[in-house]
Amino acid sequence: MDTDSTPLVKLVNQTLDEYYETLQAFLSSIDTLGLNTTELLNISEQRKAIFVGLLKLDENLCELFRKVRKHQKTQKQIFQLQMYSAMCESATALLAEKIHKSKKKLEMKILEAEDAVDESKLYSSETRNVNELIDYSKRISPFTFAPESLEDGRTLQVAEPPYPSELKMRMGLISSFEFKDSEQAESAPGIEKIDEEQLFIDNEQSFDVEDSEFLLDLDLNPDIE
Incomplete structure (x- = not known):
């Protein structure tokens, strides 16, 4: 039997069945009542062969049980890796979503900043020279100041x-x-x-x-x- 390609559970079941049959044969060989000397010698040789077979089967079972424990340990590690992989994928998806939202917000801020720059350029282009405004205000100031008879404490009357x-x-x-x-x-x-x-x-x-x-x-x- 090719033990490398046969599933482990099938190997264990087959070895247990063979061990059970060999053990039954060994127990049957113990009943020697009513047999002569020649028959006893033959049974003794068969019993030795059966016993050797039991020892070999016992070694095979021990080896299979070690493989089973190793297989269970490996399966547990695989399950943990799958769980960690799922958690990693979830964290990656969450990170990608946050990066996407941050990108959208950054793009909105960039657009707002560009609008503010354009508005600032528009206002700065429309603003006159400060020195020109000062000179103009000095020229019209003699005609715009308050009269000398103005009293600060006097209240203005409401016009109809x-x-x-x-x-x-x-x-x-x-x-x-x-x-x-x-x-x-x-x-x-x-x-x-x-x-x-x-x-x-x-x-x-x-x-x-x-x-x-x-x-x-x-x-x-x-x-x-």
Whole structure:
């Protein structure tokens, strides 16, 4: 039998079967009752041959068991190598994924930096010479400085809007008579003059327009429709 090409498990099973049969033959040779001297001599020679065969089979089994232990150890090492290989492949895949993401982020940063450089070049090309701006500001400074009568502590008055309020627009002609009467009352002696600008500031936003037959029905927002 070619032991090199035969599977190890098959060799072990065949050797065990042969050992079992040889052992049975050896035990059967011990029963020598009722035999003569010549037969006993023949059985004794057979028993020696069987015993020698058992010893040889025992050596073969021991050798096979050593091979089995070595094979199991090798299989365990192979399993560990496969596990380490799988872990290495997983770590390699994770590293490749991180490198890919880092590459994408780096490319985005490079694009942002290029845009910033282009924008900086655009602004720098549009910026005038500083000395030219300084000379220009010196030339126009006599015409742009604050008047000598300016008082820092004086508050500026709020100007009226360039259009009349909604109430004045709806009152129409009636408002002009009211304004004339108010001017006459202010010019009368003994009557305290009312600050129209301050009154406008105080009451412009708080005055509610109510329905009245004297108010004009005007469409103040014709473009909305």
